[in-house]
Amino acid sequence: xxxxxxxxxxxxxxxxxxxxxxxxxxxxxxxxxxxxxxxxxxxxxxxxxxxxxxxxxxxxxxxxxxxxxxxxxxxxxxxxxxxxxxxxxxxxxxxxxxxxxxxxxxxxxxxxxxxxxxxxxxxxxxxxxxxxxxxxxxxxxxxxxxxxxxxxxxxxxxxxxxxxxxxxxxxxxxxxxxxxxxxxxxxxxxxxxxxxxxxxxxxxxxxxxxxxxxxxxxxxxxxxxxxxxxxxxxxxxxxxxxxxxxxxxxxxxxxxxxxxxxxxxxxxxxxxxxxxxxxxxxxxxxxxxxxxxxxxxxxxxxxxxxxxxxxxxxxxxxxxxxxxxxxxxxxxxxxxxxxxxxxxxxxxxxxxxxxxxxxxxxxxxxxxxxxxxxxxxxxxxxxxxxxxxxxxxxxxxxxxxxxxxxxxxxxxxxxxxxxxxxxxxxxxxxxxxxxxxxxxxxxxxxxxxxxxxxxxxxxxxxxxxxxxxxxxxxxxxxxxxxxxxxxxx
Numbered sequence: 001x002x003x004x005x006x007x008x009x010x011x012x013x014x015x016x017x018x019x020x021x022x023x024x025x026x027x028x029x030x031x032x033x034x035x036x037x038x039x040x041x042x043x044x045x046x047x048x049x050x051x052x053x054x055x056x057x058x059x060x061x062x063x064x065x066x067x068x069x070x071x072x073x074x075x076x077x078x079x080x081x082x083x084x085x086x087x088x089x090x091x092x093x094x095x096x097x098x099x100x101x102x103x104x105x106x107x108x109x110x111x112x113x114x115x116x117x118x119x120x121x122x123x124x125x126x127x128x129x130x131x132x133x134x135x136x137x138x139x140x141x142x143x144x145x146x147x148x149x150x151x152x153x154x155x156x157x158x159x160x161x162x163x164x165x166x167x168x169x170x171x172x173x174x175x176x177x178x179x180x181x182x183x184x185x186x187x188x189x190x191x192x193x194x195x196x197x198x199x200x201x202x203x204x205x206x207x208x209x210x211x212x213x214x215x216x217x218x219x220x221x222x223x224x225x226x227x228x229x230x231x232x233x234x235x236x237x238x239x240x241x242x243x244x245x246x247x248x249x250x251x252x253x254x255x256x257x258x259x260x261x262x263x264x265x266x267x268x269x270x271x272x273x274x275x276x277x278x279x280x281x282x283x284x285x286x287x288x289x290x291x292x293x294x295x296x297x298x299x300x301x302x303x304x305x306x307x308x309x310x311x312x313x314x315x316x317x318x319x320x321x322x323x324x325x326x327x328x329x330x331x332x333x334x335x336x337x338x339x340x341x342x343x344x345x346x347x348x349x350x351x352x353x354x355x356x357x358x359x360x361x362x363x364x365x366x367x368x369x370x371x372x373x374x375x376x377x378x379x380x381x382x383x384x385x386x387x388x389x390x391x392x393x394x395x396x397x398x399x400x401x402x403x404x405x406x407x408x409x410x411x412x413x414x415x416x417x418x419x420x421x422x423x424x425x426x427x428x429x430x431x432x433x434x435x436x437x438x439x440x441x442x443x444x445x446x447x448x449x450x451x452x453x454x455x456x457x458x459x460x461x462x463x464x465x466x467x468x469x470x471x472x473x474x475x476x477x478x479x480x481x482x483x484x485x486x487x488x489x
Contacts, residue, residue, distance in 0.1 A: 016191045017132050018142060020184055021125040024088060025150035027180050028118045031060070031095075033157025033315055036289060037308040038170040040297040042107075045170065052104040054223045054418045057290060058411050059108045062219060063115025064122075065407030066212040069260045069400050070204065072123035076197040080131065084124035085188050091117030092181025099171035110174075123400075131195045148323065155312065155319045158293075162308015204260035206252050211260075214245035215408065222415035226422030261401065271389035271398065273456040274382045277338065278402055279409035280449040281345075281382065284442040285375045287413025288349055289314065291421070291435055292368070299357050299432045313365045317372030322380060329381035334388070337381045339454035345374025346447030353440035357432055374446075379406070417442060 039053050046052065075083040094113030101107035129146055133139035164172035221238035228235050253259040266272045292314070296307035329337045348370035355364055383402040387395045417438040424434035 030153035037161025067119035087121030166305035282409025283413035286410030341377030342450030349443030
């Protein structure tokens with residue numbers, strides 16, 4: 001692999017590269033949480049229902065989830081600088097299109113483009129950073145800064161979303177990406193050095209296409225089922241198509257020499273269990289946080305600005321606790337920390353399922369913080385467990401799959417919990433009661449996963465040649481993790 005001149009160049013060049021890559025990932029992570037604060041305003045101004053809001057969120061997450069692994073391969077084969085800047089350009093342009101969207105349909109289309117840009121930008125940013133720091137200890141520090149500084153976007157999202165939406169309306173949350181994107185393009189074109197890996201594996205086009213269409217069809221059925229009827233031909237047809245496409249995906253992956261999702265990895269119990277638990281983490285975390293602002297605005301009557309501030313405890317807890325999760329896992333073991341994290345997050349969600357219109361914020365904020373702490377304790381160790389289950393040279397692939405499974409869980413969480421809310425409302429329940437049902441369902445699933453994961457991990461052993469903790473040799477795919485890869489072990 002050819003190393004760019006920055007790898008042995010001056011400190012200022014590295015500083016610029018670190019700034020550019022951190023700022024790009026910051027923009028992606030900011031978009032994960034800033035949209036939630038604007039959902040009530042979108043619903044009001046775009047005259048859409050819950051289904052439309054679900055698509056606004058899931059259109060983005062779905063593309064990121066399905067293209068994340070391919071993004072790293074693209075960066076290796078076609079040049080990391082080229083793919084990074086292309087991702088920035090697509091993401092920025094899509095953000096402008098989102099801000100100008102005259103209808104929900106146009107906004108969803110813009111969110112799809114944003115997802116494509118993020119799936120290219122994220123892995124390429126980490127690939128550039130890794131190539132510029134060939135010395136392991138320096139690389140560890142650089143990746144730690146990359147994850148920590150960019151992760152601030154998670155905590156800033158709810159507040160920034162509330163402020164911008166309250167002052168200018170929901171389009172402002174997308175326009176905030178414009179100056180960031182322009183700066184990244186101007187500085188990146190002048191300062192970044194190109195690097196690539198000609199021996200990188202071929203892009204798994206059939207697997208990528210089948211996975212996007214299969215999960216997309218499943219998501220369509222889950223989101224639209226409440227509105228169209230679960231037994232309507234369109235919904236039954238979408239589920240049938242999803243099963244066929246996902247079966248075809250599994251068949252294609254089993255026969256390819258370099259699949260994007262190698263089936264053999266799932267023969268390792270530790271790998272399978274950790275990724276299954278990660279799906280639940282994404283499901284419960286993203287599915288429940290989708291309703292946080294809506295609860296404060298529609299149930300408790302908060303303003304959009306105040307709701308953004310009220311959301312802060314969950315994301316702030318995650319940013320603070322995440323850097324320590326990997327250290328705790330290294331000291332006490334994956335099983336203990338993951339089980340404790342899920343056991344904390346589950347009851348936290350159950351507690352949220354018991355809040356009402358007259359519940360004071362003093363009795364709400366700590367529930368959000370408990371949920372954030374619990375999930376922060378699980379994500380990094382679960383990624384570490386997945387990496388521990390494979391050979392050292394497959395660590396990057398394992399961490400990428402872990403990020404992908406979390407995103408898939410997020411897609412399903414928004415779809416399924418949204419379906420629960422819509423079904424409860426169609427049965428005559430109030431929005432408050434319907435939200436309580438969604439939080440209780442997420443809490444029950446998370447709590448059950450805590451017990452099962454503890455038992456499964458106790459019986460799981462990594463292969464002999466991966467018994468010692470190790471770092472991924474190709475960490476491109478950890479891109480959308482909210483925690484530093486160095487803390488995953």
